[in-house]
Amino acid sequence: MNYIPTNNKDFEAFASEYHKEEKEILILTSDDSGGSAIRCGSSWAPITDFLAYIDLSSNDLKKGDGRVTWLLSEEEKKAHTLFYPYYFKRGSIYRLKVRDLIDRTVPEGRLPSFYNRFMVVEVLEENVENDELLAILAEYRKPVKVVDEILGELELNKDMEMFEGAIDWLGEEITIYLEVNIDSKASWTKAIKALRTLVEQQEQQDSEFRNFAAEHLTDLANDWRDDKETPEISKADFAARISLSELTITSSGNFTAYYDDDDMFLRHAITVSGNIKKGLKSATIEG
DSSP states (O other): OBOOOSOHHHHHHHHTTBOSOOEEEEEEEOTTOOOEEEEETTEEEEEEEEEEEEETTTTEEEEEEEEEEOOEEHHHHHHHOTTTTTOOOTTOEEEEEEEEBSOOOOOTTSOGGGGSEEEEEEEEESSOOOHHHHHHHHHHTSOOEEEETTTEEEEEETTTTEEEEEEEETTEEEEEEEEOOTTOHHHHHHHHHHHHHHHHTHHHHHHHHHHHHHHHHHHHHHHTOSOTTSOOOOHHHHHHHOEEEEEEEETTSEEEEEEEOTTTTTTOEEEEEEETTTEEEEEEEEO
């Protein structure tokens, strides 16, 4: 399929980031390969993620996360969704005609996958058979688990780059997420150590989280009351009513605790964020 964008002005700006020369590649899309986009003027640049690609001019296999992208008008997006016109399938191999990104330098703090990207010119073939890429897909789909004596079994969600699990928190089961660098087992160790610190001190931590949320959000909870004739919520009542459901932590020790709001905010989540070493930072409502 050869797709021609409708917005010439936006397309010129979008295409200027890529080499004019075209080449053919094979890509292996990930199991969570699409659904996001970047705004480009009045248009959109949809994104499909891949796990590896082969440059067909040299047959070089390049492993590692990357992206293919193209331009879509606002009207096309509304009419056809962000997947239009290619509708790339997950875990599939495609032969594409593309243009390579001009500057692949990765700034500090940015994702390398964002700079490993190509502009789609044409989809030449779908459902391609390639043993090298199929082997990568098979390896990618193997489950990765770690078992910790305190946190229990944690399974890696490779697309989200985080471990998932469940633990007992003051007698109730909560979901835990550890955000890591998949390629760095040191980051796994750091995230596990950081979360263990919270879990081992859960009674103290839970009290601090609740009181911090109450201090910052009780007034807002009273503003949200439907019936102003009912008694105001005290900070002590607020702290007692909320219940922890999820806990997310990074390898650098940044964490967010998600509390159910007991309908004080019409079932919005209450989040308490901070850092293991620096302490609590913010309390907000989300959703």
